[in-house]
């Protein structure tokens with residue numbers, strides 16, 4: 034089901050009927066704009082030799098903001114992937130924390146500087162650390178969803194991958210298990226049409242990853258990344274299902290990758306200038322901004338203030354991370370073993386017993 038086929042011209046009425054206030058709409062746009070500005074800064078830092086690597090969320094912001102807006106930050110779980118910058122900002126990571134990761138500083142909450150840049154993670158915000166083998170987080174996320182169900186916490190677990198990664202065996206195992214056990218789990222596929230240089234026609238024998246949901250007996254919903262409201266509405270229903278014990282949902286967001294795969298890739302080797310320009314026209318940021326401006330939700334004054342605030346936040350994060358300390362060699366084995374587990378230790382319960 035493609036729920037984004039007809040996008041409203043004036044989104045205030047459908048937003049209100051979806052339970053979103055004008056502040057929500059501005060908040061959605063703000064987190065997208067912050068994600069974009071921070072991402073653009075990372076490229077500057079990479080090209081000027083300050084950070085080693087960037088893998089970008091540009092083009093994915095609308096889907097990530099809309100979907101995560103349906104979650105409760107700090108209570109629900111996110112198992113992100115390397116393009117999830119806007120999603121992790123929404124769930125509570127700060128620009129300072131994110132750039133500490135880019136600079137591989139000691140205080141990087143993802144891993145104390147051990148992970149690649151953009152391999153987000155934050156224990157306190159219930160954001161799992163990204164593993165480089167794509168889609169491995171999908172099984173981890175289902176494990177957390179199983180724990181949430183056994184403990185009756187009411188938590189929902191969302192994970193995301195690209196469409197190429199959706200072909201990994203882990204995804205089949207995860208969806209099969211989550212569907213059988215009606216777990217509070219949402220699988221988001223951010224379909225940007227490429228897996229590095231491989232176009233989707235060489236990755237998938239079907240047009241829509243969402244069509245595979247039928248094999249698990251779960252809903253498969255398609256949304257467009259330019260339709261932020263549609264992304265929210267789809268996620269809200271998936272969250273409702275999850276909390277009601279009705280099981281998982283697969284959401285496929287059709288998005289654009291507005292940059293090369295990463296800072297180590299040159300996309301003009303495999304994409305024409307015309308194609309890149311056409312995809313730029315599907316940038317969710319100006320699309321959503323236009324909707325908010327047309328609806329009178331985003332005024333000149335509000336936008337000017339927001340732009341200045343975001344610029345200051347990105348500048349502050351850069352200075353902070355630039356000045357932060359590197360990890361020390363004596364700490365290299367820390368976090369390998371659980372000698373310093375932060376917070377509550379996980380109970381040692383056996384599978385299917387429900388409790389310790």
Ligand SMILES: Cc1ncc(C[n+]2csc(CCOP(=O)(O)OP(=O)(O)O)c2C)c(N)n1
Pocket residue numbers: 116165166167194195196197198199223225226227228229290294
């Ligand atoms: C198991 C595994 N195989 C291959 C890779 C190398 N790799 C990293 S990203 C990527 C492409 C993934 O494409 P997609 O899932 O569509 O995500 P996108 O980068 O387009 O958002 C590949 C093949 C990897 N990290 N892990």
Ligand SMILES: [Mg+2]
Pocket residue numbers: 195196197223224225226227228229
């Ligand atoms: Mg892709």
